[in-house]
Amino acid sequence: MTETALASVDLRKVYHSRGAPAVEALRGVTMEVRRGERVALLGRNGAGKTTFLKIASTLLKPTSGSVALFGIDVVAQPDRARPYIAVVPQEGKPFFHLCPREQVYTYLRARGLSRETAQSRTAESLERMGLTEVADRLSITLSGGQRQRTMVATVIATEAPLLFLDEPTIGMDPFARRDVWASLRALTQKGSTILLTTHYLDEAEVLSDRLYIVEHGSVLVSGTAEELKRSVGGTLKVTLANGASQVDRFRSFGECVTDGANLTVVVLPHRLGELMELAVRSQLTATVGPVTLEEAFLRAVGRSIDEE
Amino acid sequence: MRSEPALRAFRGTTAFLWTEVLVQKNERLAMVTAMLVQSVILVFVYILNPGLLGVAFVGAILFSTFAMGQRVLNEAAYLRIDHKSIDFYLAGPLAPEAYFLGMSLGILVVYIPPVIVVGVLATLIVPLTLATGLLLLGLAAVLWVFSSSLGYVFSTFFRDNRAIWAYSSLFFNVFGVLVPVFYPLGLFPEALRPIVLLMPPSAAAALVQAAIGVTSLTGPQVALALGGLAVETVAIFLFAIYWARRTVRGV
Ligand SMILES: Nc1ncnc2c1ncn2[C@@H]1O[C@H](COP(=O)(O)OP(=O)(O)OP(=O)(O)O)[C@@H](O)[C@H]1O
Numbered sequence: 001m002t003e004t005a006l007a008s009v010d011l012r013k014v015y016h017s018r019g020a021p022a023v024e025a026l027r028g029v030t031m032e033v034r035r036g037e038r039v040a041l042l043g044r045n046g047a048g049k050t051t052f053l054k055i056a057s058t059l060l061k062p063t064s065g066s067v068a069l070f071g072i073d074v075v076a077q078p079d080r081a082r083p084y085i086a087v088v089p090q091e092g093k094p095f096f097h098l099c100p101r102e103q104v105y106t107y108l109r110a111r112g113l114s115r116e117t118a119q120s121r122t123a124e125s126l127e128r129m130g131l132t133e134v135a136d137r138l139s140i141t142l143s144g145g146q147r148q149r150t151m152v153a154t155v156i157a158t159e160a161p162l163l164f165l166d167e168p169t170i171g172m173d174p175f176a177r178r179d180v181w182a183s184l185r186a187l188t189q190k191g192s193t194i195l196l197t198t199h200y201l202d203e204a205e206v207l208s209d210r211l212y213i214v215e216h217g218s219v220l221v222s223g224t225a226e227e228l229k230r231s232v233g234g235t236l237k238v239t240l241a242n243g244a245s246q247v248d249r250f251r252s253f254g255e256c257v258t259d260g261a262n263l264t265v266v267v268l269p270h271r272l273g274e275l276m277e278l279a280v281r282s283q284l285t286a287t288v289g290p291v292t293l294e295e296a297f298l299r300a301v302g303r304s305i306d307e308e
Numbered sequence: 309m310r311s312e313p314a315l316r317a318f319r320g321t322t323a324f325l326w327t328e329v330l331v332q333k334n335e336r337l338a339m340v341t342a343m344l345v346q347s348v349i350l351v352f353v354y355i356l357n358p359g360l361l362g363v364a365f366v367g368a369i370l371f372s373t374f375a376m377g378q379r380v381l382n383e384a385a386y387l388r389i390d391h392k393s394i395d396f397y398l399a400g401p402l403a404p405e406a407y408f409l410g411m412s413l414g415i416l417v418v419y420i421p422p423v424i425v426v427g428v429l430a431t432l433i434v435p436l437t438l439a440t441g442l443l444l445l446g447l448a449a450v451l452w453v454f455s456s457s458l459g460y461v462f463s464t465f466f467r468d469n470r471a472i473w474a475y476s477s478l479f480f481n482v483f484g485v486l487v488p489v490f491y492p493l494g495l496f497p498e499a500l501r502p503i504v505l506l507m508p509p510s511a512a513a514a515l516v517q518a519a520i521g522v523t524s525l526t527g528p529q530v531a532l533a534l535g536g537l538a539v540e541t542v543a544i545f546l547f548a549i550y551w552a553r554r555t556v557r558g559v
């Protein structure tokens with residue numbers, strides 16, 4: 001196998017549906033995921049994340065461009081690529097009339113794993129995802145988060161060389177999300193590669209080795225969370241309540257972003273004192289915090305991830 | 309290794325069959341309602357014209373395996389649309405052919421027990437010999453292959469489950485109940501007989517009716533029914549196998 005788990009070159013997708021204008025969902029996406037990496041696609045609703053994942057996981061034909069998994073062209077030879085992958089689809093649900101234990105076990109068996117391997121992986125995966133207690137209840141009786149955990153447990157248990165997870169932690173509580181993160185880290189340590197999408201910036205930051213910010217079907221920036229945060233031009237952010245109207249007085253400190261009436265200024269630590277003095281003089285209440293991916297996202301996209 | 313791809317295409321069939329059986333096992337009421345139309349017709353025939361009960365029993369068996377296609381249609385569409393089962397199962401090593409066959413066989417396994425009961429009752433009422441019994445069994449199996457394949461192919465055309473229920477019940481009732489399946493071909497307008505002899509459920513029924521001496525078929529009519537049934541079943545089955553793989557990936 002090659003060292004590159006996934007490589008896409010100038011991938012484009014135009015959706016044509018009857019009676020509606022064509023939608024350009026991907027406009028030339030080029031990216032690479034190395035073996036053993038965890039990479040996140042970050043983007044607002046409709047950015048093109050699912051479209052990319054579907055094409056890469058052999059479920060959708062691109063309009064043009066190419067994707068190769070471990071050197072296998074998924075457009076020309078989807079059948080050869082399929083044995084290497086497993087997918088948590090967006091809005092997928094476990095079969096309601098199976099309990100999580102049956103769900104994971106039968107899925108592994110359908111993928112060709114032996115009884116013994118399937119059994120031990122099932123127990124391990126349910127345990128990891130905190131599902132042991134509900135493992136023998138029909139999925140229809142599980143809560144939304146428990147169902148989602150079952151989906152993730154099922155796919156994690158495959159230990160497939162390349163996993164695609166489309167919003168894997170949606171609807172999960174913070175503890176379950178941490179379980180997912182830990183499981184995904186453990187998988188990559190065993191040699192799997194992971195490409196996931198998420199709307200949670202903290203998840204992208206703590207989980208992924210690298211991330212791609214996608215907007216309107218194009219990759220705007222990519223890099224490690226650290227690199228992206230550094231690109232913002234400071235390590236601290238100062239939020240000034242009702243400061244938007246005085247934005248001009250603060251521009252010399254660094255990047256200024258207004259959000260309604262509030263103003264956020266990104267600043268380097270050595271100029272923080274000076275900025276705070278000006279805030280006091282301007283009779284503004286200031287809150288100081290570290291720069292997060294939120295600012296990197298805002299800078300790249302021009303809008304917040306949860307803004308309509 | 310020329311045979312390898314062909315074999316690989318069916319790897320996982322048993323495993324997915326078992327999945328489908330587990331998925332269906334809690335639907336006991338569905339197993340009963342699957343026999344509802346046939347049972348009601350049998351009761352009506354018994355009340356209105358007991359002399360036709362034998363023919364109606366033959367029809368009930370043939371209709372039962374034919375109607376399994378409707379279960380395949382509903383199930384395949386439901387799992388794909390509501391559970392994203394194609395994305396989940398087929399973006400992986402499970403072959404699409406195995407997925408289609410496993411699902412169809414799983415539905416067969418779950419829904420066959422009540423049909424066997426009707427079959428046993430039929431042997432008490434219909435004067436079946438070993439040969440006519442085997443013919444009935446064989447034709448019931450052919451109808452199962454035909455309708456399961458058709459059901460799976462149909463299922464791929466829908467984006468919404470609600471639309472399916474109307475169409476599928478229309479289709480299976482028109483081709484399984486309206487045409488002469490439960491009643492003798494002789495009661496059907498003569499001019500339209502070639503048409504119903506080309507429709508698998510009524511063709512199968514006519515052949516069994518002829519074998520037990522309820523209907524008389526001319527040589528060309530037998531050829532039409534038998535030939536049509538064979539060609540249509542093989543064609544739709546091969547197409548379903550091809551289509552199962554084709555439709556894993558959307559355009
Ligand atoms: N089947 C389809 N037909 C037409 N347009 C589509 C189809 N699927 C997606 N689109 C459009 O393509 C664009 C990208 O959609 P996609 O589902 O890839 O976004 P996403 O980044 O996954 O969004 P979300 O975060 O909401 O899941 C959107 O504008 C969407 O409306």
Ligand SMILES: [Mg+2]
Pocket residue numbers: 049050051090166
């Ligand atoms: Mg999406």
